[in-house]
Each structure stands twice: as structure tokens, then as C-alpha cells.
Amino acid sequence: MKLSNEYAWIIPLCxxxxxxxxxxxxxxxxxxxxxxxxxxxxxxxxxxxTAMLISFALLREQLVNRSIQQYLWVWIPKNDFxxxxxxxxxxxxxxxxxxxxxxxxxxxxxxxxxxxxxxxYVRFYAYLSLFTASMSGSVFSPNLxxxxxxxxxxxxxxxxxxxxxxxxSSAANACQKAFITNRIGDFGLxxxxxxxxxxxxxxxxxxxxxxxxELREMGFVNPIFANIIALLLFLGPVAKSAxxxxxxxxxxxxxxxxxISALIHAATMVAAGIFLLARIFNLISSLFPAMFxxxxxxxxxxxxxxTLALAxxxxxxxxxxxxxxxxxxxxxxxxxxxxxxxxxxLVTHAYSKALxxxxxxxxIHSIEKVVGYSPDKSQNLFFMxxxxxxxxITGTTFLPGTLSLCGIPPxxxxxxxxxxxxxxxxxxxxxxxxxxxxxxxxxxxxxRIHLLTFEGDFRTSDMNWTDFTDSPPFSCxxxxxxxxxxxxxINQISRNAASVQYGVTKAKNLFSERLRDSKGLPxxxxxxxxxxxxxxxxxxxxxxxALAIPTIIVGLLGIDFAExxxxxxxxxxxxxxxxxxxxxxxYFELLAKIVMNSSGSLALSFLGIFLSFKIYGQTHITDxxxxxxxxxxxxxxxxxxxxxxxxxxxxxxxxxxYYYDIFFARSLTSFGKAVSRxxxxxxxxxxxxxxxxxxxxxxxxxxxxxxxxxxxxxVLILGIILLIIVKKN
Numbered sequence: 001m002k003l004s005n006e007y008a009w010i011i012p013l014c015x016x017x018x019x020x021x022x023x024x025x026x027x028x029x030x031x032x033x034x035x036x037x038x039x040x041x042x043x044x045x046x047x048x049x050t051a052m053l054i055s056f057a058l059l060r061e062q063l064v065n066r067s068i069q070q071y072l073w074v075w076i077p078k079n080d081f082x083x084x085x086x087x088x089x090x091x092x093x094x095x096x097x098x099x100x101x102x103x104x105x106x107x108x109x110x111x112x113x114x115x116x117x118x119x120x121y122v123r124f125y126a127y128l129s130l131f132t133a134s135m136s137g138s139v140f141s142p143n144l145x146x147x148x149x150x151x152x153x154x155x156x157x158x159x160x161x162x163x164x165x166x167x168x169s170s171a172a173n174a175c176q177k178a179f180i181t182n183r184i185g186d187f188g189l190x191x192x193x194x195x196x197x198x199x200x201x202x203x204x205x206x207x208x209x210x211x212x213x214e215l216r217e218m219g220f221v222n223p224i225f226a227n228i229i230a231l232l233l234f235l236g237p238v239a240k241s242a243x244x245x246x247x248x249x250x251x252x253x254x255x256x257x258x259x260i261s262a263l264i265h266a267a268t269m270v271a272a273g274i275f276l277l278a279r280i281f282n283l284i285s286s287l288f289p290a291m292f293x294x295x296x297x298x299x300x301x302x303x304x305x306x307t308l309a310l311a312x313x314x315x316x317x318x319x320x321x322x323x324x325x326x327x328x329x330x331x332x333x334x335x336x337x338x339x340x341x342x343x344x345x346l347v348t349h350a351y352s353k354a355l356x357x358x359x360x361x362x363x364i365h366s367i368e369k370v371v372g373y374s375p376d377k378s379q380n381l382f383f384m385x386x387x388x389x390x391x392x393i394t395g396t397t398f399l400p401g402t403l404s405l406c407g408i409p410p411x412x413x414x415x416x417x418x419x420x421x422x423x424x425x426x427x428x429x430x431x432x433x434x435x436x437x438x439x440x441x442x443x444x445x446x447x448r449i450h451l452l453t454f455e456g457d458f459r460t461s462d463m464n465w466t467d468f469t470d471s472p473p474f475s476c477x478x479x480x481x482x483x484x485x486x487x488x489x490i491n492q493i494s495r496n497a498a499s500v501q502y503g504v505t506k507a508k509n510l511f512s513e514r515l516r517d518s519k520g521l522p523x524x525x526x527x528x529x530x531x532x533x534x535x536x537x538x539x540x541x542x543x544x545x546a547l548a549i550p551t552i553i554v555g556l557l558g559i560d561f562a563e564x565x566x567x568x569x570x571x572x573x574x575x576x577x578x579x580x581x582x583x584x585x586x587y588f589e590l591l592a593k594i595v596m597n598s599s600g601s602l603a604l605s606f607l608g609i610f611l612s613f614k615i616y617g618q619t620h621i622t623d624x625x626x627x628x629x630x631x632x633x634x635x636x637x638x639x640x641x642x643x644x645x646x647x648x649x650x651x652x653x654x655x656x657x658y659y660y661d662i663f664f665a666r667s668l669t670s671f672g673k674a675v676s677r678x679x680x681x682x683x684x685x686x687x688x689x690x691x692x693x694x695x696x697x698x699x700x701x702x703x704x705x706x707x708x709x710x711x712x713x714x715v716l717i718l719g720i721i722l723l724i725i726v727k728k729n
Contacts, residue, residue, distance in 0.1 A: 003057040005069045005089040011051040011097055012136035015104075018047035019129035026122045037122050038112075044125045045108040048132055052101035059094045066091075070142050070206065083203060088142035092343070096139045096275055099347055102550075103267040103354050104132040106543035110358050111259040113539040114365060124164065124257070131157040131260075135268040139275065143203040144193045147279075151189070151236070151272065155182050158269045162256040174252035181249040185239020192232030196283075199229065209282040216286070223287075230290035233280060234297075241273030241327045244301045248657055250324055254316040258361030261316060265323040266354035274327065274346050277334050285337060295335025295427070299434045302328030304654065306441035310448075311650035315360050315379050318449050322405060323353055325438060326413075329420050332435065338423040344558050345416035351554055352404040352413055355547035359398040362540050363387060363453060366394075366533035370460055381449065386458040391535045395454040397544040400551050402450040406443040407605045409595050412555035418598040439601050443608030451616040458532070559591065 022040045026033045033040065072086035108128060115121050134157055138150035163175030197203055199221055200211040215221045237243065242250040250270075254261055264270060277284075277294075284290050305325030312318035326349045333342035366387070367378040377383050388395030404411035407418070421439065425432030535541065595602075652658065 003054065003061060005058060005061070005067070006071050007054065008058060008087050008089050008093075008097075008140060009071070011054050011101070012133050012140060014047040014051040014133075015044070015129040015136065016133035018044045019126050019133060022122060022129065023126040026126060033122050040122050041108070041112050041125050044129045045105065045112075048101060048105050048108060048129065051132075051136065052098070052105050055094060055098040055101050058089065059098055062089075062091055062094050068206075072142060075146075083145055084143065085146055086142050087140040088205070089140070092275075092278060093139055095343070095347065096271070097136060099271070099350055100132055100135050100139065100267045103350060103547075104128075104263065106354070106546055107259045107263050107358070110262075110361070110540055110543040111257075113537045114259055114361055115257060120164065124161075127157060127160050127164070128260075128263070131161065131263065131268055135272060138272060141205075143205060144196070144208075145203050147205075147276070148190065148193060151240075151276075152186065154269055154272055155179065155186065155240075158182075158253070158264060161260040161264075162253045164256050164260065168255070171255040174249075174255040177252050178249040181246050182239045185236045185246055188232045188235025188238075192229050192235070195225075195229040195232060199225075205279060209280060212283050213286055227287050227290045230284045230287050231293060233284070234277070234290070234294055237273030237277050237331070238297065239273075240276075241270045241331065242301075242324045243273075243297055243328065243331055244304055245656070247301065247305070247324050248653075248660060251317045251320045251653070254314070254320055258316065258357060258364060261320070262354045262357035262361070265320065265357060266350040270323060270327055271346060271350065274330050274334070274342065277331065278339060278343055281334065281339050285339075291335050291337070293335075295332050295431060298328045298330070298332030298335055299424075299431050300328070301325070302332060302438045303434050303441075304328075306438045306445065307646075308650050308654055309445040310441065311647040312445075313380050313382060313651070314375075315363065315381055315384075315449065315453065316357070318381070318445065319353070319356055319360060322356075322442070322446065323349075325442060326353070326405070329417060329435065329438070332431065333420045333423060336423055336427040336431070338420060341416060341419035341423055345413070345420060347558065348404070348412035348416045348555050351547055351550040352401045352411075355397060355401040355544060355551050356405070358540075358543055358547065359394050359401065362391065362394045362536040362544065363533075365536055365540070366391060367460070370533055381452040383460050384453045384458070385456045385460075386454070387533060388454040390458070390533045391454075393535055393541045394544060397541075397548040398454065399450065400548050402446050404551050404555075405446045406609060407439050407601060408443075409598075409602075410552075410556060410591070412551050412553075412558075414598075415555040415559055415594065418594060418601060421601050422597070436601050436604055440604035440608040443605040444612045447609045447612040448616050451612060456618060556591075559587075559594075 022044060025040065068090040070086060070088050072084040074082065075085040076083040111124065111128065115124050118124065134150050134153040138147050138154060141147035141150060159175045159179045162178050163171050165171045196208055196212065199215065200208045202208045202211060212221070216226050239246040253264065302325045305321045305328055309318050309321035309325065312321065326345070330342040330345050333345065363384065364378050367384065371377045371383065400411060404413040407414045417439065421432065421435045424435040
């Protein structure tokens, strides 16, 4: 099917219409929506699937035509100022669009089972469609004004989804933290956009990059000012893509539902920053100071994220720091000019990380049926173990994602990460050392996550049930398996039969108000009724299998046959068809050459896997309080001290949040209190004093003007006497 590029506007419009329709229905007809909740989910999924098919068709046409087209309409018409709105279609746009829609469709299919018991089911799908529409809109934006509008809409959607369970204080705080941190970066981005317009007189991306470079080469732009503009523009991606020092919001964003974590970390919010850097790459590529800073911000972020993930006990936070580290790779690659390698890694990492997060959600979904709804337990790696026996599909699909991020060929992330490491060594030995060592650390912590989750013994069944219920021995803890955190507990039931009967009766009454049929909302689970986890349902395992396919092969499809790693054209120079045997042989020779040249980074990756297996590959890990037991420490004080330092560094987030709290949060709080006191005592005091004096003066004048002639004569005579006295003196 041939499709013209002018129909690309349908891609962001489909999820936008679905979101608006679903949101309006839920707002105006909340009771009726409950009966049509599955139809709403189907409608949203179908709309995004339509956008995905159009993306496939346009990419197919792009492979043939290799054209760059713009379709613009006047938005703000003025004589000396005109802003247009429209779509820009080029290889970068279509690849990003395909990435967003494919991952988004799989996340929507997955969410049907994951969120089916939540009362906010319809609202979740409305937010989800709006999120994908916002990201698609920013991808197709031809100018910085339109891009900034969708950029802010992406931030708003992340705020809504991270705080989806807003009744939980931790979720409310997390979405506020993410929102405020991103406002810092977005303010810098806004200043950069204004600066670039003041310099070039244009918001159009296709014009301003070339115009800015020409003006700088002609000497009309101060080099210092040019680098300041580039760094201000870079501040937006620093916050959005969780780069140091504005990375602190990313682990807290795990408070949102797991499908949202997958979408944020794979194809939407964090990918938006990398996309913006790639979009304005022509503008910043000629500014050496800015490129140097960008490369090292990415390198520091990659290494820092890897160290913070080493000893995390929370499954989702470990994957979150992994995302931070891999985004550092991409930013560093853009900083050294490896444009294609950065975008290649963005695609390979997106499918791998989406697979890992959805696999983590499947694990958490199953563990919650054992321990009840408690994030501290259901997401704790030391409450898992041996799940591959109980969840074979989840365990089997989780392994390729793990090995891909570890950098093991022929899986996807190996090819892109190896390109970045090679370019880093060619650019700077120090940066090459950072990226290579990060690869070894990545292999260690990713395999640690896999071993603690899927290998060994299932540790939860060996623990005391009072550890899970946090209740005395003679108590019965009953909880709803609902994502709205509805937990009903009957604690300290007496051994007396009458008291027990009373408690059971009260529980039944509470249940009768909440329980629904199979199409309803909650479903009750008795804490001990399911002692072993079970594999997730079909609609949760299907996306895992689907994502495992690109995780395995997308790296092979993205190999640059022409070996032009800095070429701005992301599409392959040659298409290898099965009947082109000479090209196929040459292709496999190139793959073998790449693997041989990457022996150094591969050795570090295998070393990290070996150390992880040595420490965490035991059949039974008994200590759930610390990651580093005495038996794991090889018996030396140095290793033991280093292990405890690493654990403390990781669990305390590198102490960065602590110092932020001291120097920023507490300082701003103290400053705010001082301003409040000044306002109350000085500003309000002055206003209140002025008002009080007017009242007293008015009261005095009122008593003086009482209408009595004798009082007036007395005042008159007194005035005359005073005048005579003054005149004589």
C-alpha cells in the first residue's frame, strides 16, 4: 500500500482523538463508562494500532524515496512575525514514530490485564493515549515552538501517570518531584529557543540550524554566546532524559504503574531528550566547547547510573538506574559526533528496556498474589528467586533483554553499544575508559537482577507469613488485589469464637460492597490462598514474546553496511535480500569483524557476568537484609569494606538526594519561611497599621463633629486664643 507523506498528521491525531473521546466519556458519564470500560480500552488500542500501520507504510515509502518533506499551515500570521504549524517527515521522524507506536500498542495490550482490577482503568487508557499523542506530536514538529508545546504536554502526561495512584503519598511526591525537576530543564530550553530566535530570526528547524552555522562562520555570532545557547537548549534534554545532575526524578517515577514505567523508559519521555538533541545536531555539532560538555555529561551519567544500580533491592529502581546509564551512552555519543550510533542505541535500548519493564511488571503482578499489595515486598529482589520454574514465559523472555543490555552478541544492544564504545575510544581515551567500564558494571548488575529474580530457590515461601502481613500471629490479613491500594485488614482477632465470628461477618459486609462479577473491578485474595506465583495471563505474556523478537534481531537489521557511523542518514545504505548471496557473505564478514574488534568490551561484560554469578548464583540466599554476606566476601576486610561501601552508595542514591535536600530543599524552605515572616510582619504590619490609624483618625473626627454649637464655639475661641498667643510671640 502506497501512502503519501502528507497523511502523516493522522499518526498523532489517532491517539489524540481516542484520548479526548475516552476522557470525555469518563468525565461526563462516569457510571455508564464502567460498563464500556473494555470497549474504551479496545478503542484506544485500535487507534494507536492504526497510527502504527501508517508509520510502517510511510517508512516503507521512505526506504524507496529517501525524501524530506514539510507540510505547513500558518498559525500566527503577522507582518514581521509568522509562526507555522505542520508536520516534518524525514527518516528520523519515521523511525521515532514507529518506535513510539509499536511500544505503545504492546503496552496498551499488556495494560488490559495489568490494570483490569483498578478503578481508574478508563482514566489510565485516556492518559496513555494522550502520552503517545504528545510524543508523536513532538516527533513530527517542524519548528521549535510547536515542539516545545508538545514537549510540555509530554511532561504533563508524565506528571499524571507517575502520580496515577495519587492517594499514595509516595506517588504524589514522586510526580511533583518529576514535574519540578523538569521545569528547571524546560526553563533553560525556553531561554535557548528565545536566544536562537533572536540570533537567526526563525523557529523553523530546517532553517535555523543552517542559518545559525552560517552566521557564526561569518562572525556575526559571538562564540561564547553561541555555546551558551547550545547549552541552554541542552538543559531541556538533561532534565527530560535524566542526565546528571537532574536525574533524581527518574527512580521516584517508579511509583507509577509498571506499564507506564515501560513506556516512559522506552519510547516517550526519556527518548524525547535524545530526539531533541538529534534534531538540532547540525546546530551544536560545530560548537566544540558545548560538544565537550555534552559528551562528558553523558559519560558521567552513564557511569553514575551503573554504580547506583549495583546493589538496588527494588526491581524497578534497578531497571530505572539502568535506563539512566544507557541514556548517558546516547548523550555521550551525540557529544562526540556519533549521531547514528546514538539513535541506533536509542532504538535497540527501547525494545530491550520495554521487554524488561513489562517482564518486571509480570513478576510483580504474580508476587502480589502471594504477599499481598506491598511495594516494599512485591518489588524486593530478595523476596523473589526461582521464578523461572513458575513463570517460564516471563523468565525466558526476560533473559534476552538482560543479555542484550549486558552487551552480548548477537542481541540488539551489543551492536549499538559497541559502536558508541569504539567511537569513544577514538575520540578520547578517558571517555573510552568510562564507557568500557560502564559496560562491565552493566553486565554485573543486570545479571544480578536476573539471578535474584529467576534463579535459585523461591525465597518468599521460606519466610514467616507475619513478615508479609506485619500483623500478630492470631490475625487475619485480607486484601483486595486492586491497584487502587484498597486494603481491608482485620487485626488482632481474639481466640474467642464469638469475636472471630464477628470479624468474619464484618469482613463479609465490607466485601459485599466492593466485590463485582468478572467484568467488575476488585477481586479479593486471601493472603495464604496462593503460596506459589503463577504465570501471567495471555495478554500480558503476548507483548513479552512480541518484544523479545526485536530485542534479538533489531540490532542485526540496524548494522550500517556502509560503516558510516557519523552519517546523518539513519536508513541502511544497502538492503540485503536472501538471493543476494555475495552481499550476505559480506554482511556476515562485517558482523564477524565487529565482534572481533569488540573483544575488549566483551571481555569486561563476561567478567561482570562471572562476578555476578559468583556472588548471586547460589542456590539459596538466606540473608535478605544485605546484598553482601560474609560468605560472599571472600573473607578479606578490604573486599568486605568495599562491598558495604558500594551497597551504601547504591541504596543512598550516591548521597545526591541528601545533599540536594540540604543545599536546595532546606535552603529554599528557610528562604520561603523568611519571606513569609517578612510579609506578615513588615508588609502586612505596615498595611494593618495604616488601616488602624485611619480608623482611629476617623473615629476622632467623628466624635469632634457631633453637631453641638457649644462645642464648635469652644473650638473657635480656643483657636482664636492660640492665634493671638502665636502672633504676640
